[in-house]
Every structure is written in C-alpha cells, then in structure tokens.
Amino acid sequence: MSVSATDISIKKVEKSRLSEVDFSNIQFGKIYSDHMLIANYEDGKWKQPEIMPFHNLTLSPATTFFHYGQAIFEGIKAYKGPDGEPLIFRPRDNWKRFNKSAVRMAMPEIPEDIFIEGLKALIKLDENWIPASEDTALYIRPFMVATDEFIGVKTAEKFSFMIITSPAGPYYSKPVSIYVQDQYVRAFPGGIGFTKAAGNYGMSMYPTQEIKKMGYDQILWTDGFEHKYVQEIGTMNVFFVIGDTVITPDIKHDTILAGVTRDSVLALLREKGMKVEERTLSIDEIAEAYKAGQLKEAFGTGTAASIAPIASLTYHDVTMQLPPVETWETANYLKKTLADIRYGRVKDNHNWVVKA
Numbered sequence: 547m548s549v550s551a552t553d554i555s556i557k558k559v560e561k562s563r564l565s566e567v568d569f570s571n572i573q574f575g576k577i578y579s580d581h582m583l584i585a586n587y588e589d590g591k592w593k594q595p596e597i598m599p600f601h602n603l604t605l606s607p608a609t610t611f612f613h614y615g616q617a618i619f620e621g622i623k624a625y626k627g628p629d630g631e632p633l634i635f636r637p638r639d640n641w642k643r644f645n646k647s648a649v650r651m652a653m654p655e656i657p658e659d660i661f662i663e664g665l666k667a668l669i670k671l672d673e674n675w676i677p678a679s680e681d682t683a684l685y686i687r688p689f690m691v692a693t694d695e696f697i698g699v700k701t702a703e704k705f706s707f708m709i710i711t712s713p714a715g716p717y718y719s720k721p722v723s724i725y726v727q728d729q730y731v732r733a734f735p736g737g738i739g740f741t742k743a744a745g746n747y748g749m750s751m752y753p754t755q756e757i758k759k760m761g762y763d764q765i766l767w768t769d770g771f772e773h774k775y776v777q778e779i780g781t782m783n784v785f786f787v788i789g790d791t792v793i794t795p796d797i798k799h800d801t802i803l804a805g806v807t808r809d810s811v812l813a814l815l816r817e818k819g820m821k822v823e824e825r826t827l828s829i830d831e832i833a834e835a836y837k838a839g840q841l842k843e844a845f846g847t848g849t850a851a852s853i854a855p856i857a858s859l860t861y862h863d864v865t866m867q868l869p870p871v872e873t874w875e876t877a878n879y880l881k882k883t884l885a886d887i888r889y890g891r892v893k894d895n896h897n898w899v900v901k902a
C-alpha cells in the first residue's frame with residue numbers, strides 16, 4: 547500500500563512560537579519551527595505519517611541507534627519566492643540520496659510520497675518560518691534512526707523517519723581557513739563516505755576539534771591510502787580553479803558525498819561553457835599550481851553554506867593564501883546564479899525548484 551499526501555494526519559500547535567523569534571539575528575540550527583513530521587516503520591511497513599507540534603521524544607535507553615549508530619540524515623533548504631511562496635531546492639535529489647544512505651546502513655527505503663509530500667505539507671504549514679532576507683532560508687532536516695529496544699548487535703526492525711525545520715542565516719560569515727588532513731581519514735572505498743550517515747560526522751569531531759584549536763575552520767580530507775588525493779571539506783564538496791579550469795574530485799569511489807550543490811554547480815559551469823574536470827586531484831598538484839600563481843579560487847559547496855570561499859589552505863608547514871574573494875569570477879558567478887534560481891528571481895530552466 548502506498549501512502550499518499552492525503553493520508554498525512556496534521557495536529558497543529560495551539561499557539562505558534564513564531565513571534566518569539568528574532569529574524570534579524572538567526573543562528574544556524576538553534577531554533578525549530580512549530581511543527582515536525584514523524585513516520586514509523588514496523589512489521590516491514592511504513593505507517594501513516596503524522597505532522598504534529600515540535601516536541602521532545604521519549605525513548606528507551608536501549609534504543610538501538612544510541613548504541614550502534616544506524617542513523618542517517620539529509621539537508622535541504624526552502625527559500626521564500628518573490629510572492630512569499632515557499633520554493634524547495636531539488637528535494638527529490640535528497641530523497642534519492644537518502645535512500646542510498648538507507649540501503650548502505652541496512653535501513654528501509656522511504657517512499658517518495660512520504661518524503662516529498664510529507665515535506666511539502668510540513669513546509670506549507672510552517673511557511674511563515676521561512677526568513678525573507680538575502681542569504682537566509684528554512685533549513686530542512688529529514689532523518690531516520692533505528693528504534694528497536696534491544697542491545698544485541700543486529701540489524702534493527704523498527705525505524706523512525708522524522709523531518710524538523712529551522713530558520714537559517716549565512717553559515718560562514720567570512721572565507722574559511724582550511725587544514726589539509728593527512729593523518730586522520732574520513733572515507734575509503736567500500737566504506738560509507740558516500741552516505742549521510744551519522745557515523746561520518748561522529749568520527750570527524752576529534753580531528754576537527756584539534757585543527758580548530760590551531761585556528762583553522764575546517765578540514766580538507768585526503769584519501770585513505772596515500773593521504774594525498776583531496777576528497778572534501780567537513781560538510782562540503784570542494785572546487786579549485788587552476789588556470790582557466792575548474793576541478794573537483796570525482797565521486798567514482800564511493801568515498802565522497804555526491805552533493806546536490808556540487809551537481810548544480812557542475813551543471814551551471816558546463817552551461818556557461820567553462821572548462822570543468824571531475825578527476826583525481828592531489829594536494830601536490832594544488833601546491834604546484836599555487837607556486838606557479840595558477841591557483842585562482844578554491845571554494846566549498848553545500849546546502850548549508852551554498853558557496854563558501856576558501857581564504858587559505860594549510861598543508862604541513864605551508865600556507866597557501868588565496869587572492870581576495872572580490873576578484874573571483876567563478877565562485878561569485880555561481881553564488882549569484884544559484885541564489886537567483888533558489889529565490890525564484892530567474893526562470894528555473896532545470897526544474898530544480900519545487901513549490902510546497
């Protein structure tokens with residue numbers, strides 16, 4: 547039986563918390579909108595999704611994801627369109643990626659109806675929570691956890707899928723300083739680097755804490771064998787402009803998260819007729835280009851930060867300082883073009899934007 551949008555039960559808050567929110571000063575991920583969605587999976591089936599007031603959960607301490615980490619998530623944004631209508635950016639791509647993560651983590655795939663129609667119903671209901679100013683959006687966090695009350699190690703049979711949303715401002719206030727990590731490893735072929743599984747982030751906390759103490763913002767991860775081919779940054783894919791070519795690591799080896807922003811950026815660059823390469827890229831090649839004055843731009847891409855310019859890259863005792871961001875043609879073009887599409891200011895030729 548497939549669940550359809552009309553099956554979603556909706557219980558509204560008695561009083562909205564909206565008036566308590568200071569939209570002129572939003573910090574990322576601190577406040578949550580009035581409502582959330584929950585759908586449970588039991589006996590091999592998804593149950594009816596429910597939208598209800600945002601609330602705390604009551605769980606047994608034996609709940610399996612606390613112990614063994616069967617937990618995955620997604621990140622999507624809804625923007626306020628020219629007439630105030632909610633515009634969701636490429637949610638079906640996130641739904642597909644969510645199911646890839648689910649399969650790899652032995653979790654049930656979620657039907658498109660629950661994910662997409664549930665998401666739309668939730669956003670429609672809380673549309674007044676979408677902030678209006680430039681660089682702001684409603685951040686949408688779908689996630690799934692294993693909920694068996696059992697501490698034996700085995701694949702769970704019960705799962706909860708939820709969606710919460712949170713008004714969000716700019717993620718980074720200035721260009722980021724990056725530390726090239728060649729001691730700790732994020733991902734390797736056969737692992738879970740291509741999924742948005744909780745464990746990928748858990749394992750990154752310690753190395754990230756160490757480099758923050760040294761004054762850097764984020765890690766650029768390298769490959770697990772030779773520690774010399776760049777993969778991605780924290781929660782972003784990475785692009786380098788070397789000479790007149792835009793280069794990003796390829797995603798063939800299941801070590802790198804296939805970002806929706808990455809895919810959008812590649813499409814926009816190719817349409818513009820720019821030279822684009824998806825390939826293996828070593829830190830030595832980047833350092834050589836820097837020495838030759840050919841490293842023009844470097845930036846991260848992701849839903850939370852959109853396009854995040856890199857101020858500097860530190861590899862061992864060498865710091866490569868990028869030119870001032872104002873002079874960057876590619877990153878600035880991408881940031882503006884993506885924003886114009888997301889906020890509905892230009893025609894969406896790609897069918898990327900979905901109305902709630």
Ligand SMILES: *Cc1c(COP(=O)(O)O)cnc(C)c1O
Nearest residue numbers: 781782783803805806807848849
């Ligand atoms: C979410 C994420 C990205 C960016 O993906 P988008 O779909 O563009 O938001 C990149 N790398 C990692 C590790 C991520 O978790």
